[in-house]
Amino acid sequence: MSQLTLIQRSPDPDHGHAGGGRPSIADRIRGLGQNRIGAILLLIATVVAIAWANISYGSYHGFWDMHLTIGVGDLHLDFTVHALVNDALMAIFFFTVGLEVRREFAIGELTTWSRAVTPVVAAILGLAIPALLYVLISSGSGSEHAWGIVISTDTAFLVGALALIGPRAPGRLRVFLLALAVVDDIGALSIIALVYTENFTPLPLVVAAVGLAAIYFTRYLRGGRGPVYGTLAVIVWLAFLASGVHPTLAGVAIALLVPVYRPDRRDVEHALELARTFRQSPNTEYARAAANSLRESISINERLQSAYAPYVAYVVLPLFALANAGVQIDGEILASAAVSAVTWGVIVGLVAGKLIGVFGSAAVMRLLKVGEFGPGLTLDRLLGGAALCGVGFTISLFIVDLAIEDEAVQNEARVGVLAASVLAFVLATVIFRISDAFRPDEEAGLALLRPVDPTRDxxxxxxxxxxxxxxxxxxxxxxxxxxxxxxxxxxxxxxxxxxxxxxxxxxxxxxxxxxxxxxxxxxxxxxxxxxxxxxxxxxxxxxxxxxxxxxxxxxxxxxxxxxxxxxxxxxxxxxxxxxxxxxxxxxxxxxxxxxxxxxxxxxxxxxxxxxxxxxxxxxxxxxxxxxxx
CATH class of the missing domain: 3.40.30.10 (Glutaredoxin)
Structure with a gap:
């Protein structure tokens, strides 16, 4: 009997992909290997940062506070190494987030309201309730405005953790959480732009707008689009930097203008014909034509996602964790964090707030039969997924640096982020293990999970x-x-x-x-x-x-x-x-x-x-x- 490898717990990176150039569900599942490794590297970088900061706090901060000057003559940029990571490299991370947002709303899960309503509502309440809990708990601390720390789920950790500790057959839960994460990211990025932008100067944004318009029309060039995109992207990033709007948001703005479409099957077949022609008569002209045709059959959005994903997972996010997770953990700091309203606001906001907001809204919609819940997206799995949403690592640490100036309070907030992420991970693991242990026959493959429906089947x-x-x-x-x-x-x-x-x-x-x-x-x-x-x-x-x-x-x-x-x-x-x-x-x-x-x-x-x-x-x-x- 033929073996089916639609879904597998340990993806094989050597498998090909089908569907006329469109990523199949199997390809997305095989991508979990990269997400798992990325999550592990992120975890290792976090541990190294904490160890480094506690072994030699001076050298840790001294390294990241080193100044770099880039420029020619009177035109130059002065950065600390920390700012280079947070403002420049993280723009690449936010660029990939923007690409995913663009794709999901154009051709993905968020194109139809019936499918989008559940993750959209769950994401909105998953933003609002954590923020409300944080403000209530931190009231009187002077850091109530830092509620943005608890609003966002770390998508990289979310997907990697789901691959590591998720339930058997996590497909529908993964689709739900990824759609939720896209909306969650939109909310977090909007809040960064609207709430945590200081010293705003409008004129450079005019330059950014012109640059973004040029990026939009670059799609109509017949060739050489790569260098044009790259040059315009740098101009837009510099304009955002000069305006006071956090420059990482330039990455999102650019990504939203990158074309995305499903491959046309005839274009794919034309590319294959050119490849066969090259095989029969190998020369430079046919090789270039075949390569260009294959490349152009896939949208720029998806090509860029594939190109940048390894760098973001293996370089950008681990470097970010190394630069931002260095918290001194000694008796005095832990004692201070234990009684800090900020620390507890972060912990309760992320762990309890995300659980209540995401699971509560999804459970109510399921009860009221609002939106689509496919077979396998059960309440126990939704509960585990909602718990996992409490891992707010990357953007939470990012906003700590934007929202809080006092270094001692920053440390308290970072302790809260790290503690909340560990608690959320452990809680989700326990829920998934209990859920799998009591899985009914219908979800163990012994019975048909989706009943025959004459209106569908x-x-x-x-x-x-x-x-x-x-x-x-x-x-x-x-x-x-x-x-x-x-x-x-x-x-x-x-x-x-x-x-x-x-x-x-x-x-x-x-x-x-x-x-x-x-x-x-x-x-x-x-x-x-x-x-x-x-x-x-x-x-x-x-x-x-x-x-x-x-x-x-x-x-x-x-x-x-x-x-x-x-x-x-x-x-x-x-x-x-x-x-x-x-x-x-x-x-x-x-x-x-x-x-x-x-x-x-x-x-x-x-x-x-x-x-x-x-x-x-x-x-x-x-x-x-x-x-x-």
Whole structure:
């Protein structure tokens, strides 16, 4: 039986990716390897910073307070090493945050209100309630205005920790938390700009606005866009710096103007044709044409995310932690922090505030059936995810430096941030372990997690038939092709007593066009021809490139223009992704996988075995046909 590697606890970085150039769910999961390493490096940098500050406090601060001068003649910039990290390198971090925000609102989870409402509301209350708790607890301390410290979740730690301690099958929880983190980041960045900006000078922002407009129109250049983007980005950053608005926000502003789109399948195939031409006749011209075509088939946004992500995870954030987490921990400081309203405001705000805000709002929306909660996004997992949101490391430390001037109070706040992050991590770990220990059959893969829904599912046969067979499969899988014969024999034998349901579980590791085929079948389904397209795909498994898919649509009499538009729609992508996340939640590791009357089928899937299982597990008495044994 073919092995399915949709979701795996220990991602293999050597696996390829499918879907005509679009990152698949499997690719995002494999990306957790980078996130896990990044979180570990961040943790190591934090420990080193604390150790360094406690072993030699003078050398720690002396190093980061060293001045660097960059410039020519009368034009120069004077930075401390600490400012270089916080103002310049962190602009790259915020740039990648802006890229993710742009992508999610353009083609991601936040494009439809029904999917966005839950993480948006949870994020807003996850910003407001921690801030309120901090202000209440720190009242009278003189540092009430530093409430921004507790508003934001550290996305890098969040994703890395989820990979380390998350529940089995964390797919839907991860999607929810990443969407929440995007909104959370927007709130945090807005607050930094509006609340923690001092000495504001408006004129340089005019220069920044002109630079941003130029960045927007750079997309229309035919070539040489990289150097233009780079030059304009430096100008905009310098303008933000001169204006008094924190220069890291320049990274966000620039990222929001970077184009993002789903790859056009014909462009991808054209790139592949050029690559084949180069293989047949290798020369510099064909090599350049193939490389440019492959590059241009992917949006600049996604290319930049891929290019910068390793530097942010492995260099920028660890350096930031090294420069900002150096807190002296001795008896006097700990005694001061233990009675500090600021320290306790930070701890309660992050640990309790995030838990109450995120989980409370999500639980109420789930109870009221507002928004979409897919199978696997249960209350216990939401509780663990909400607890993990209390890890507010990076932006919390960042705002400590902006909001508090007194060094002693800064130390108290940093102790609070570090303590809250540890407490949130431990609390989330305990919740996830308890949650997994008491996982019901439906989420252990023994029962069908998502009931058959005639308004959603692709059903062949009477909708109200008493016998139901659900298959999770892959249009390029040879075993799934063989299974179609068994299913057809079952259908003929049981006639009107049987309904068959297909759900997607493409093996993107082995079948490079499997995800594209699944999405194409969903595009055909929007014109009422899912099963016709399915039969066409199974009839010719070797030819499922974009041109073959378009030809099939034409041969089946589909509106080809509408079909091509639907291929790039989020609704089609999300429909396939939802099936894949269901498969992950039920621990489906091989296809075809059958569910007989809602229970997982184990054993041979020849027609007679399936018929016997259908009769034996029926909820009501069903008259057996002459061929049933």
């Amino acid at each position: 692709h059903i062949f046969g009477p909708v109200d038939a008493p016998l139901t067979l659900v298959e999770y499969g892959d249009f390029q899988c040879g075993f799934c092709l063989k299974a179609t014969g068994s299913v057809e024999e079952v259908r003929r034998e049981l006639d009107g007593r049987f309904r068959y349901v297909w759900r997607h579980a493409p093996l993107t590791r082995f079948h490079p066009n499997a995800l594209a085929a699944a999405e194409a079948s969903e595009a055909a389904a929007r014109q009422g021809k899912f099963f016709e397209f399915e039969r066409s795909l199974f009839a010719d498994q070797e030819n499922q490139l974009p041109t073959h898919i378009i030809r099939r649509a034409h041969d089946l009499g589909l509106d080809v223009e509408r079909f091509e538009r639907d291929l790039t729609s989020f609704a089609v992508t999300a429909r396939v992704r939802d099936d894949m996340l269901d498969a992950e939640a039920m621990d489906i590791t091989a296809v075809p996988t059958f569910f007989v009357n809602g229970r997982r089928h184990v054993g041979p899937y020849d027609a007679q075995s399936l018929i016997r299982a259908l009769y034996d597990t029926a909820d009501v008495e069903v008259e057996r046909g002459p061929g049933a044994r």
